[in-house]
């Protein structure tokens with residue numbers, strides 16, 4: 001319910017919300033309730049008065065709107081309050097620990113933000129003449145150098161705009177390489193069962209048929225099953241390392257050699273690079289292409305905080321097929337290699353992934369992060385992220401089932417299952433209970449190979465005190481579930497909204513607001 005001081009306050013709109021809330025306004029102290037803009041706005045209100053335009057003949061023909069658009073209006077202060085109130089209902093990395101496994105929700109250093117806002121980076125336009133943006137190109141080039149060096153690969157395509165986009169870039173390069181060898185008939189990509197959904201989606205999108213490779217009981221790729229499936233129809237494999245069970249694929253070199261031996265290529269999903277940066281070079285493991293999520297490993301903002309960036313590193317074999325454009329150092333000058341000037345040297349490129357060069361703001365942030373850590377600091381990032389995850393795993397393995405606790409230390413994420421919770425309780429109850437404790441839930445029900453999976457990734461940026469508090473909260477919620485505490489089944493109790501019917505919301509989303517009065521009149 002909205003604040004009665006607002007002009008658009010209409011208490012009759014949401015009686016069910018009022019009856020379940022203890023206060024007149026629906027507000028809880030300074031946590032302000034906020035209805036939809038359609039509920040508080042009015043078509044008669046506006047923040048700006050614009051003079052009636054001169055009548056001109058419409059050229060829209062039958063495309064002209066036949067009825068008023070009906071958008072709600074608010075005054076300027078009402079608009080500011082509406083969006084500010086909504087923003088306070090968000091959870092953010094600047095508010096607390098974000099244990100989402102596989103997402104690497106680490107602190108976004110303010111220094112990165114300061115650098116990205118320098119006018120020479122923030123205000124450049126992609127169509128500026130190249131000799132006016134030499135500094136920006138140098139940033140792209142330096143970051144590319146770091147990524148190639150850290151991964152031990154041959155080249156990098158900077159332009160892909162997210163991990164999934166990078167996967168597509170890598171698979172398209174593999175496809176171009178196979179076609180160049182006259183082996184475009186290879187139509188199968190093998191993907192382990194524990195893979196992120198984007199891997200099979202990417203392979204299918206690029207026209208491949210996807211086949212699952214099973215996991216062993218210790219949570220790693222079943223190498224025997226994989227090698228048994230290899231053959232002349234296999235274009236390649238997509239393997240995540242460290243994998244989504246939080247484990248390092250120790251036999252990666254064996255897998256790569258076997259795939260290469262039958263003429264296929266190895267794509268590595270590098271989303272979990274944070275666990276090994278500075279310690280393992282994927283190039284040494286025989287990988288042909290791997291995306292790096294700058295918004296994970298290299299601390300650029302994530303999700304609602306900013307766009308992704310997914311550069312792809314390539315082996316020597318795939319380098320000729322990498323996308324355009326890219327920045328090349330020619331003497332003291334940085335040039336942009338495009339279709340027009342690619343020449344013989346890059347004639348085999350499969351094309352382009354984006355209109356311009358990628359996410360400049362993210363390149364600046366990632367390079368700032370890398371330079372402020374240095375090579376030794378990045379190595380420490382990997383070590384601390386792994387240490388933090390193992391601290392969580394060992395602190396909770398006696399409270400929650402930890403299916404791979406016997407497989408040795410985990411990498412940068414700890415995985416638990418809902419095994420051992422009483423009948424009727426599941427992972428979702430633990431996740432919703434955590435919301436009441438003030439935490440964003442961990443990744444749930446992924447990877448699919450673990451029943452009721454809870455994938456927790458603390459990252460290196462959390463202190464021991466922060467980890468202890470989180471462990472205490474998760475243990476308390478898990479113990480309530482184990483004791484059969486029924487109230488957990490309707491959690492969250494303290495959030496702005498109670499438990500939602502998530503299946504219904506996903507299957508039958510209500511995306512268009514309807515005026516309840518008009519809806520009633522229509523009945």
Ligand SMILES: *Cc1c(COP(=O)(O)O)cnc(C)c1O
Nearest residue numbers: 102162163164196198269271308
């Ligand atoms: C995050 C992630 C992706 C996809 O990356 P986006 O940047 O979200 O597109 C792919 N694979 C794994 C394992 C991931 O964690």
